[in-house]
Amino acid sequence: MPSLPDSCRQQLAQLPIHTVLADIRSCFQNGHELVLQAPPGAGKTTSVPLALLDERWLGDGKILVLEPRRIAARNAAQRMADLLDEKVGERVGYRMRMDTRVGPRTQIEVITEGVLTRMLQADPSLEGIAMVIFDECHERNLNTDLGLALCLQGRAFFRDTDNPLRLLAMSATLDAEALSTLLNHAPVVTSEGRQYPVTLNYRPQRPHPRDLVDAVTETTLQALSDTTDSVLVFLPGQREIHQVQQRLQSSLSGGSPIDILPLYGSLPLTAQQAAIRHQTGRRKVVLATDIAETSLTINGVHVVVDSGLARKPVYDPTTAMARLQTQRISQASATQRMGRAGRLGPGFCYRLWPQDQQQQLARHSTPEILDTDLTALALQLLSWGVGDPTELDWLDPPPAAGFQQALDLLAQLQAVDITQGQPKLTSHGEKMAQMPTHPRLAHMLTIAHQAGHTRTAAAIAALLSERLPNINGSRDGLDDYLELLAAGKPKQPPLMGWYQRCRQQQKQFEQLCHAVIDTAEATAQPLSSASMVALAYPDRIARQRTDNGTLYQLANGRQAMISDASALRRHSWLAVAEISGQQTADGKSRDDHIRLANPIDLEQLESLMSNDITSQDTVYWNNKDQRLIAERRQYLGQLMIRSRVLNNLPDDQRLQALHQAIDQQGLDILPWTPTLRQWQQRVMLLCDADGDSWPDVSDSGLSARLQEWFDPYAARVTNARHLAALPLADMLSSLLPWPLPQQLDEQAPTHLTVPSGSRIALDYGESPPVLAVKLQEMFGATQTPTIANGRVAVKLHLLSPAGRPLQVTQDLAAFWANGYDSVKKEMKGRYPKHPWPDDPLTFKPTAKTKRHLKNH
Numbered sequence: 001m002p003s004l005p006d007s008c009r010q011q012l013a014q015l016p017i018h019t020v021l022a023d024i025r026s027c028f029q030n031g032h033e034l035v036l037q038a039p040p041g042a043g044k045t046t047s048v049p050l051a052l053l054d055e056r057w058l059g060d061g062k063i064l065v066l067e068p069r070r071i072a073a074r075n076a077a078q079r080m081a082d083l084l085d086e087k088v089g090e091r092v093g094y095r096m097r098m099d100t101r102v103g104p105r106t107q108i109e110v111i112t113e114g115v116l117t118r119m120l121q122a123d124p125s126l127e128g129i130a131m132v133i134f135d136e137c138h139e140r141n142l143n144t145d146l147g148l149a150l151c152l153q154g155r156a157f158f159r160d161t162d163n164p165l166r167l168l169a170m171s172a173t174l175d176a177e178a179l180s181t182l183l184n185h186a187p188v189v190t191s192e193g194r195q196y197p198v199t200l201n202y203r204p205q206r207p208h209p210r211d212l213v214d215a216v217t218e219t220t221l222q223a224l225s226d227t228t229d230s231v232l233v234f235l236p237g238q239r240e241i242h243q244v245q246q247r248l249q250s251s252l253s254g255g256s257p258i259d260i261l262p263l264y265g266s267l268p269l270t271a272q273q274a275a276i277r278h279q280t281g282r283r284k285v286v287l288a289t290d291i292a293e294t295s296l297t298i299n300g301v302h303v304v305v306d307s308g309l310a311r312k313p314v315y316d317p318t319t320a321m322a323r324l325q326t327q328r329i330s331q332a333s334a335t336q337r338m339g340r341a342g343r344l345g346p347g348f349c350y351r352l353w354p355q356d357q358q359q360q361l362a363r364h365s366t367p368e369i370l371d372t373d374l375t376a377l378a379l380q381l382l383s384w385g386v387g388d389p390t391e392l393d394w395l396d397p398p399p400a401a402g403f404q405q406a407l408d409l410l411a412q413l414q415a416v417d418i419t420q421g422q423p424k425l426t427s428h429g430e431k432m433a434q435m436p437t438h439p440r441l442a443h444m445l446t447i448a449h450q451a452g453h454t455r456t457a458a459a460i461a462a463l464l465s466e467r468l469p470n471i472n473g474s475r476d477g478l479d480d481y482l483e484l485l486a487a488g489k490p491k492q493p494p495l496m497g498w499y500q501r502c503r504q505q506q507k508q509f510e511q512l513c514h515a516v517i518d519t520a521e522a523t524a525q526p527l528s529s530a531s532m533v534a535l536a537y538p539d540r541i542a543r544q545r546t547d548n549g550t551l552y553q554l555a556n557g558r559q560a561m562i563s564d565a566s567a568l569r570r571h572s573w574l575a576v577a578e579i580s581g582q583q584t585a586d587g588k589s590r591d592d593h594i595r596l597a598n599p600i601d602l603e604q605l606e607s608l609m610s611n612d613i614t615s616q617d618t619v620y621w622n623n624k625d626q627r628l629i630a631e632r633r634q635y636l637g638q639l640m641i642r643s644r645v646l647n648n649l650p651d652d653q654r655l656q657a658l659h660q661a662i663d664q665q666g667l668d669i670l671p672w673t674p675t676l677r678q679w680q681q682r683v684m685l686l687c688d689a690d691g692d693s694w695p696d697v698s699d700s701g702l703s704a705r706l707q708e709w710f711d712p713y714a715a716r717v718t719n720a721r722h723l724a725a726l727p728l729a730d731m732l733s734s735l736l737p738w739p740l741p742q743q744l745d746e747q748a749p750t751h752l753t754v755p756s757g758s759r760i761a762l763d764y765g766e767s768p769p770v771l772a773v774k775l776q777e778m779f780g781a782t783q784t785p786t787i788a789n790g791r792v793a794v795k796l797h798l799l800s801p802a803g804r805p806l807q808v809t810q811d812l813a814a815f816w817a818n819g820y821d822s823v824k825k826e827m828k829g830r831y832p833k834h835p836w837p838d839d840p841l842t843f844k845p846t847a848k849t850k851r852h853l854k855n856h
Contacts, residue, residue: 003054008083012051015043020191021051028057028131028166033186035179036170040339041297042191044170045072045135046079049108052131053091057166058107061130064119065110068141069265070096071272072296076135077101077110097436098504113143114436120150121383121433125158131166136294137179138171138332140367140395146377148182149392150384172294172339173332175364175395182395196342198304202355209326212307212352213240217247219350220285220305224258227348229302230284232292234337236326237311238264238467241287248285263288263298266467268497290329293336302347306337315372317405321540321558322373323580323592330362367396374398375439378406379415379425383433387423412538412612413443434516437461437509444536449513452524453532458509459485460532462502464577468596469498476566478577478598479529530598531608533575538612540576541605542594543639544569552594554579555637560592571599602641609636617646619653621661626720628657649718658714659706667699671724676732681764682748683736689788695735702732709735747788755781755845762787762794768810772797775806775823776835779845784812801831816840
């Protein structure tokens with residue numbers, strides 16, 4: 001192979017990274033791993049691979065350069081080809097999904113992350129590959145971590161020391177120590193670079209989320225006024241980009257010509273290139289997502305406006321769903337963004353947050369492997385032959401709970417057999433692993449292809465792999481987009497790029513199905529588009545909560561709303577393809593919202609998901625009818641899809657349902673009488689006084705022992721009438737073994753005989769129990785009556801002749817000595833017919849009047 005042309009060497013020599021290229025060569029002449037830390041604009045992405053082309057150890061091998069983003073991969077390959085004065089596809093090419101430009105002379109391949117995984121699965125030794133460079137590895141994408149782990153194990157198992165695979169990890173803001181440790185304590189080379197000074201301007205306060213667009217627009221206009229350069233603006237997502245674009249175009253109309261250009265991942269390639277390249281004599285404002293954070297030099301830019309926000313998918317393991325969430329960026333990301341302003345010369349960076357908040361930002365973004373859906377990773381590991389992730393070396397191992405959840409989903413998708421302990425790929429799973437898409441879509445494509453619906457399934461997979469445009473206002477039916485895709489190239493410019501990408505992906509999915517899936521034994525069968533969605537997302541099958549309502553229950557147990565204007569509200573069952581979380585102005589999440597779905601019939605679901613439908617016999621107490629009901633229910637996930645009444649109630653389930661009814665409604669549903677409540681309170685008094693001898697018959701105590709005293713009498717109970725007929729007195733008495741019933745009457749009697757001879761009932765509803773007795777009937781008594789073998793003094797309610805309380809006391813002697821005289825003075829005139837002696841201790845107790853006493 002020819003060496004680098006002189007013009008290329010001269011240009012590389014002008015880049016800051018040039019000062020450490022000799023160190024990099026030396027490290028790889030003497031070792032197999034290296035960590036390179038170089039600031040933005042140092043030239044590492046293009047210079048390092050080219051500088052290694054002449055190394056002896058490369059031989060006929062290739063260098064793979066792994067880039068996290070497609071646009072960065074294309075631009076890196078183009079830049080290196082330009083330096084070699086060649087076309088892309090000669091010595092430098094690129095390879096990514098749906099777009100490959102390599103040739104027989106290609107020595108450097110710039111690839112995206114998924115491509116590396118597929119190359120490793122096809123050939124774990126990476127035969128013919130001399131080096132893999134992991135660029136921008138600070139981003140810690142899932143596929144980067146997986147690719148690095150597989151490279152390490154593949155090298156250890158399949159490469160000998162005479163033909164080692166060299167590994168290079170590089171970025172501006174990576175965790176060098178952690179990477180060095182993972183890479184066998186690899187040396188770390190640091191390039192000081194030639195980052196031009198960047199003047200920082202902080203905003204006094206971080207804008208409220210609802211004011212973000214206004215704040216960014218205002219700051220961008222200020223930056224345009226303060227400087228004469230082009231401006232790069234970082235925004236969370238497409239929505240904000242288009243809003244700021246409209247505001248700026250309105251504010252700048254009639255002024256000097258300034259191009260307002262968006263830049264995000266799903267933008268057509270021509271539009272992306274327009275944002276990157278520089279037109280002499282024209283200023284531009286590039287409105288970008290974090291796609292412009294690394295690996296791209298946007299020509300002409302010396303000013304950055306940073307919103308400090310990024311929109312990331314946040315995975316919720318409790319629902320197996322991801323929702324987009326606007327988050328504050330890390331310090332590393334802020335540094336990367338600021339660096340965009342100093343790549344070509346001195347620059348300015350306007351940060352939309354206070355300076356004192358800068359150090360409060362997280363140092364690095366959370367590695368994707370720690371908080372994302374691990375289903376695709378689990379499928380790739382099983383295809384690699386690893387069922388336990390701990391067998392590999394990771395920067396951060398996959399969380400055990402998330403990995404197990406991924407295995408459960410793969411089992412539901414028929415990709416994995418976990419019944420024998422160690423998870424194992426099924427033949428269906430092996431086909432899915434060869435599909436460069438999420439396992440959900442791979443499952444759907446495989447089944448649909450075998451059923452003879454390849455074209456429709458490929459169209460659905462393509463649609464769900466792209467961000468869907470808004471067509472004719474609010475559309476949430478998948479068939480609307482399928483019809484648009486089938487209708488041919490649209491005339492509206494905003495839809496053209498989307499259409500082309502979808503059609504290209506559709507064709508690729510069709511080709512993959514024919515290449516990977518054997519249909520020799522397949523038979524054609526009807527399969528609707530809704531059925532295909534249900535295959536991919538069985539946990540998102542939804543049932544309407546109320547007729548024509550907007551609230552749906554999902555098979556995963558969550559609830560989701562649908563728009564009031566949606567035509568899908570006419571349908572009780574939906575196969576949901578896309579669901580997202582809404583956010584309030586202050587960033588708080590609200591209910592999940594159904595964005596894309598198709599109606600589906602229950603009969604279709606029962607036929608399609610027959611292996612996932614479970615049956616459960618349930619007996620429950622119906623509060624409205626006050627009776628037990630037994631049903632056999634069929635469930636799809638957590639959705640009950642059918643039920644039928646069972647005539648024979650299994651005893652164990654019936655009693656369990658009665659227990660639940662008692663737990664929910666309390667023991668009052670049983671036929672209590674005042675006498676039985678008094679019995680309960682009498683026993684509890686003795687239980688409190690001597691707990692070792694007496695059972696706990698409080699409501700909570702009785703509820704805990706239903707099997708002991710309730711079940712033997714509840715053999716035929718099925719409704720409230722049966723409950724009312726229960727012999728509750730006998731049931732409760734069964735809890736008191738002999739001689740406790742006798743001791744109960746002795747120690748906690750229902751009545752006490754007072755000095756007048758009357759037998760007065762005790763009220764155990766209070767503690768201590770109350771003896772309500774007319775004052776005159778206690779004449780001559782010097783001590784308060786007691787129960788429980790003298791341990792409990794009753795509470796005396798001394799009553800007037802009319803039965804109204806005159807005194808409440810537990811110390812009768814003290815009352816006679818200190819309180820009686822005042823009561824006597826007050827009552828003597830009011831009740832003159834009744835005795836009010838001066839000495840109550842010697843007067844005969846009586847319930848009679850004075851006249852009655854004289855006559856007797």
